[in-house]
Amino acid sequence: MGSLQLKSVRKSFGSVDVLKGIDLDVKDGEFVIFVGPSGCGKSTLLRIIAGLDDATSGSITIDGAEVVSVPPAKRGIAMVFQSYALYPHLSVKDNMGLGLKQAGTPKAEIDKRIDRASAMLSLEKYLARRPAELSGGQRQRVAIGRAIVREPKLFLFDEPLSNLDAALRVNTRLEIARLHRELKATMIYVTHDQVEAMTLADKIVVLDAGVVQQVGSPMELYNRxxxxxxxxxxxxxxMNFIDAARLGVADARTVGVRPEHLSLSREAGEWQGKVVHVEHLGADTIVYLESDKVGTITARLFGEHHYEPGETIFATPAEGQTHRFDENGHAIR
Structure with a gap:
């Protein structure tokens, strides 16, 4: 239970094509994250899977059953939104159980599922409270609990951490990862935050302008x-992008090297440049260089390093850590 297949899913608003033929297979129990810039179509795709928007064309299959014409309530999905969408006049317990009550689930079963979900989310002592009496993080956990009690085939998350501060984002991210391990459920998650994608996903789907650019594990996307x-x-x-002609690389248009794959030296190195700016982050130091040979580049160094703007230093890429791209922007393997 919980597999998903998308075939040639398209969505148009008038003459504007928002999704341009999406093909995707999600296995039972996978944690799949859609990432991309604003306007890339990731939230639209999630809403089409949920049935909240209609696809212009294409096929959507959940557990082998075509659901394009099936209403949202019958698709076996539960959705957690960026806004918590809680009823302010209902208690936490009633918010979590409302959908089950409306579906005619016996009270004993509702109570059992709420007890299990509230224990998983550490909400037991808040069940009698109303949303206004909770913090943002607690309200988001209630919204997640409301999804859990439905025992859906698919959990759909639409930027669920966007309204939380930095510390709560980390804590809630850890809770979602733990829930995925415990529930062994299929989860599809939309975010523009690549840290969330890299730390949570089994598989990342990168979208841009309604097109899937790449699908793979976090490290596959990072390394290849x-x-x-x-x-x-x-x-x-x-990543730093350098005109291949500047480096004498004949079989590529662009050479890429990640900031963390550059080493810096005051004595010697491959590319000489002047320090433009330095960011001291404690665990890392980010150094921006302007080089006559390769242009503006960024280096990320582990730990604290002391360089001054205007200082002349040398940057050297790590062996085997450069990437080559052709005139169409495609990677050269």
């Missing part, structure tokens, strides 16, 4: 990006 877009989107700071 299919094109310039994926290479620049995955990784922080973003």
């Amino acid at each position: 990006p299919a094109n310039l877009f994926v290479a620049g989107f995955i990784g922080s700071p973003g």
